[in-house]
Amino acid sequence: xxxxxxxxxxxxxxxxxxxxxxxxxxxxxxxxxxxxxxxxxxxxxxxxxxxxxxxxxxxxxxxxxxxxxxxxxxxxxxxxxxxxxxxxxxxxxxxxxxxxxxxxxxxxxxxxxxxxxxxxxxxxxxxxxxxxxxxxxxxxxxxxxxxxxxxxxxxxxxxxxxxxxxxxxxxxxxxxxxxxxxxxxxxxxxxxxxxxxxxxxxxxxxxxxxxxxxxxxxxxxxxxxxxxxxxxxxxxxxxxxxxxxxxxxxxxxxxxxxx
Amino acid sequence: xxxxxxxxxxxxxxxxxxxxxxxxxxxxxxxxxxxxxxxxxxxxxxxxxxxxxxxxxxxxxxxxxxxxxxxxxxxxxxxxxxxxxxxxxxxxxxxxxxxxxxxxxxxxxxxxxxxxxxxxxxxxxxxxxxxxxxxxxxxxxxxxxxxxxxxxxxxxxxxxxxxxxxxxxxxxxxxxxxxxxxxxxxxxxxxxxxxxxxxxxxxxxxxxxxxxxxxxxxxxxxxxxxxxxxxxxxxxxxxxxxxxxxxxxxxxxxxxxxxxxxxxxxxxxxxxxxxxxxxxxxxxxxxxxxxxxxxxxxxxxxxxxxxxxxxxxx
Numbered sequence: 001x002x003x004x005x006x007x008x009x010x011x012x013x014x015x016x017x018x019x020x021x022x023x024x025x026x027x028x029x030x031x032x033x034x035x036x037x038x039x040x041x042x043x044x045x046x047x048x049x050x051x052x053x054x055x056x057x058x059x060x061x062x063x064x065x066x067x068x069x070x071x072x073x074x075x076x077x078x079x080x081x082x083x084x085x086x087x088x089x090x091x092x093x094x095x096x097x098x099x100x101x102x103x104x105x106x107x108x109x110x111x112x113x114x115x116x117x118x119x120x121x122x123x124x125x126x127x128x129x130x131x132x133x134x135x136x137x138x139x140x141x142x143x144x145x146x147x148x149x150x151x152x153x154x155x156x157x158x159x160x161x162x163x164x165x166x167x168x169x170x171x172x173x174x175x176x177x178x179x180x181x182x183x184x185x186x187x188x189x190x191x192x193x194x195x196x197x198x199x200x201x202x203x204x205x206x207x208x209x210x211x212x213x214x215x216x217x218x219x220x221x222x223x224x225x226x227x228x229x230x231x232x233x234x235x236x237x238x239x240x241x242x243x244x245x246x247x248x249x250x251x252x253x254x255x256x257x258x259x
Numbered sequence: 260x261x262x263x264x265x266x267x268x269x270x271x272x273x274x275x276x277x278x279x280x281x282x283x284x285x286x287x288x289x290x291x292x293x294x295x296x297x298x299x300x301x302x303x304x305x306x307x308x309x310x311x312x313x314x315x316x317x318x319x320x321x322x323x324x325x326x327x328x329x330x331x332x333x334x335x336x337x338x339x340x341x342x343x344x345x346x347x348x349x350x351x352x353x354x355x356x357x358x359x360x361x362x363x364x365x366x367x368x369x370x371x372x373x374x375x376x377x378x379x380x381x382x383x384x385x386x387x388x389x390x391x392x393x394x395x396x397x398x399x400x401x402x403x404x405x406x407x408x409x410x411x412x413x414x415x416x417x418x419x420x421x422x423x424x425x426x427x428x429x430x431x432x433x434x435x436x437x438x439x440x441x442x443x444x445x446x447x448x449x450x451x452x453x454x455x456x457x458x459x460x461x462x463x464x465x466x467x468x469x470x471x472x473x474x475x476x477x478x479x480x481x482x483x484x485x486x487x488x489x490x491x492x493x494x495x496x497x498x499x500x501x502x503x504x505x506x507x508x509x510x511x512x513x514x515x516x517x518x519x520x521x522x523x524x525x526x527x528x529x530x531x532x533x534x535x536x537x538x539x540x541x542x543x544x545x546x547x548x549x550x551x552x553x554x555x556x557x558x559x560x561x562x563x564x565x566x567x568x569x570x571x572x573x
Binding site for chain 1: 326327328331351352353355356357358359360362363364366367368369370371372381385386387388389390391392393394395396397398399400432435436437438439440441442443444451452453457480491498499504505512513523524527534535536538542547548549550551552553554555556557560561562563564565566567568569572573
């Protein structure tokens with residue numbers, strides 16, 4: 001079974017993240033790029049499925065040159081090879097344009113399953129898996145907390161407000177995972193060394209058959225008009241518990257009419 | 260005035276609060292038209308009328324037998340047929356997915372996790388864990404907008420709420436992922452996390468899977484219970500109650516954080532709460548930077564005392 005894992009490089013949430021005043025897009029120079037956390041769970045799930053059913057795991061990333069760091073990380077976890085969709089024309093693409101571009105890039109790879117994280121820590125739109133399934137015309141098995149493949153059928157537990165739905169479809173399909181699904185492995189020294197030799201294919205938009213007028217900031221259907229730092233919260237009161245901390249908290253809640 | 264489609268969230272005919280918030284927001288843009296999938300529209304229509312819905316489009320429950328795609332087909336079909344000015348849904352994980360697919364079908368744009376929206380459909384977003392406020396718009400086509408629950412205060416207004424049945428011929432692609440079983444876990448009497456006016460959450464400081472100290476305080480306030488990632492990762496509380504970057508985003512009137520340090524991962528899920536109360540042993544915990552009222556102390560003594568005091572004052 002051949003699996004493609006989608007990986008996104010995002011600014012480290014531990015650093016101060018910024019938008020660029022020039023075009024209101026992410027300021028990639030302002031913070032360190034790291035692999036999107038949920039994507040590590042997607043990679044792990046792909047590797048577990050490969051260990052069980054055989055086949056190959058291919059990493060697919062869309063992003064600037066620096067995204068190679070995240071590709072290497074994914075390869076050092078055990079993925080076999082990578083495709084890097086990189087083109088200046090893609091810069092500033094919104095979530096739906098990204099889904100479109102990835103759907104075209106997926107047309108250059110043979111796969112039975114696409115696995116991705118259910119959202120990224122930067123934009124957090126949570127629409128990519130669904131939009132990708134729409135563009136590809138494939139079953140959408142998103143928000144999965146468990147994935148089982150049996151022959152040509154795939155079954156997932158899809159997280160819901162009340163628990164989960166059991167959802168079934170035929171391969172090929174698009175699966176997005178939530179963090180409860182597994183515990184991502186740490187790359188071993190051996191795998192890190194091997195990762196350096198694994199093939200990374202660079203793909204431009206022409207190679208993937210992506211029309212230049214469908215991607216990039218200028219052609220995006222959405223536009224960030226402006227941005228500003230959130231107004232600071234007014235400083236609150238902090239008291240030390242001297243046996244009456246609960247009473248004091250109750251007084252605060254009473255003052256605010258919650259009790 | 261053009262119609263603004265609002266996808267109704269309901270549980271067996273009972274309309275969720277977020278839908279009344281969406282209808283309120285829709286009135287700024289045009290004429291609200293509710294879209295109801297499944298049974299129970301007759302019992303829910305009164306509520307929709309109370310918040311200004313002029314129309315209620317009803318579609319069969321069968322649409323919910325498959326993942327996301329049928330509802331997107333329905334919304335896209337209605338948006339085109341009615342020349343809608345916008346489509347509004349609540350920003351739940353599932354509805355954001357519906358929004359994404361609807362926008363793809365319409366060839367328009369999608370805006371998610373919106374905390375406010377104007378009549379010109381300029382949306383406000385709280386991003387980077389609440390550190391930055393952005394405004395955005397859709398440049399072409401029908402804007403599809405997912406609004407965070409508890410963001411736009413619901414205001415009543417009279418509406419005709421005229422019912423109209425919609426028939427949709429689902430494509431084969433829409434039936435590709437079938438729901439074969441629904442599993443309900445831990446459905447208690449407490450309000451739903453994202454809808455609740457008050458949320459009480461427990462974190463690492465709770466110390467074990469005995470969450471009763473958190474639950475008792477929540478119950479005294481009629482609140483929902485949440486948990487930090489540390490608590491969920493430790494297996495102390497089920498996954499669907501996780502508040503934070505990779506869990507639920509909540510925006511209640513009151514958020515009580517018990518034994519939660521307030522790392523960015525958690526703040527991303529609760530920073531837009533209107534009032535924040537924190538109890539933590541560590542006076543340096545970043546949660547105190549956000550708190551309107553903080554108690555430096557052991558939650559195992561402070562929270563029970565607070566619960567008792569609240570129950571006394573009732």
